[in-house]
Amino acid sequence: MHKNFKKSNKKYWAGALAKPATEFSLTPLPIISGNIPLGLQGSLYRNGPGRLERGGMRMGHWFDGDGAILAVHFTGEGATATYQYVQTAGYQEEATAGKLIYANYGMTAPGTFWQKCSKSVKNAANTSVLALPDQLLALWEAGQPHTLDLQNLETLGLDDLGSLSKGQAYSAHPKIDYKTGEIFNFGISIGKKTKLNLYKSNKQGKIIKTATIPLSRVSLIHDFVLAGQYLVFFIPPIELNILPVMLGFSSYSDAMQWKPQLGTQILIIDRETLSVASWEEAEPWFQWHFSNGYVSEHGTLTIDLARYDDFQTNQFLKEVATGSTHTPAQSELSRVHLNPQTGKVTAIETILDRNCDFPSVPPENVGQPSRYTYLSISRHGTDISQEILNAIACFDHETNTLTEAELGENCYPSEPIYAREPHNSDQGWIISVVYDGNAHSSEVWIFPSKEMTKPICKLALPQVVPHSFHGTWKAAL
């Protein structure tokens, strides 16, 4: 760990966010231990905030950081990696000015009243990626995606996917049907009337069908579920107080009001027609992320998610940007049972009573039952008010057992990404980018998906890569 940082009382994770990250062009990665599995051929892409500061000005929330993407290409002869900021118009303007100019999710625009009012929100392009056959999309939930070169990550501009109007939102959690290649996604339009826009795209990423559903409140909808023939939204009991945001007095994050009395809205959409199948109300909770969903043989919907009792998690994630947190936000892996015809919740059960997030299933199981869920969790004994998620694990729904990876003290993994073994559909590898706070370095760790206690290979990255939000695996053809 670097000397000045060690003198502070900050936790080790904060070292990865203390300074803006440095880009690096395609670089061979030395192997630290083990061997790259022979069948692992393709590319890992990850997106997250690369810088939370400019010109001595600190951004207001972890979600405000400028998106930077890591690509790790596995060729069968080794691995190379590159890390590049998404060259959004706002990023380039602020880089030229040497200071922050724009508002964002967790911050108002700097400057006078008129400057605050006149500046729109910067597309941070920092949340996730979608790997299409010929391009990589950098996703951010309040705007259009940016398109990048799959190999060197050069930014090629905004992409309307054949249908999006200027600035129209295309969220960061698209769902892909593995069998058909169809891509489902949504975006929220905030205005006089708030609307949920639904998109169905072909496997090339072009939008081929849209629908618009008026919403009764401006909530925070970050993710949704593809479950059999349905798209399922859980709309949290949050209401945005829009006026102070429009006047530049408040950030979106600060204007999000937690109102448990509103309950969680359950919105179920038919995936073929994109029309409403049912719309109901349930008890209040909050989630950022779903694991998966499916229709059981009895016709009921089963939805797995990382579920919080309230919205304190937003405050915790805001504090992450300062390098020091103090607000506990406990989640658990939960399973919600629903009647798709009525939208009524019939039962909620706890699958795993451990603080967790970023749950996922192998891509071929999206929308279908999955024996395994991969997720990020807090190690036993972790003070969750001061530490970010510091372990990854696999939950086996058949045996009800959790297998945790051994990472060691002060090592922080990214969300586990599943890479399927090409000639064995039953297993694969889990790839995670690990920040080692002891050494102030970043590494790529590869685990066998079925026995992920220890990595079988560690690769050294040339620079520290800050904690990232989401990524994907694109298998070689």
Ligand SMILES: [Fe+2]
């Ligand atoms: Fe997310």
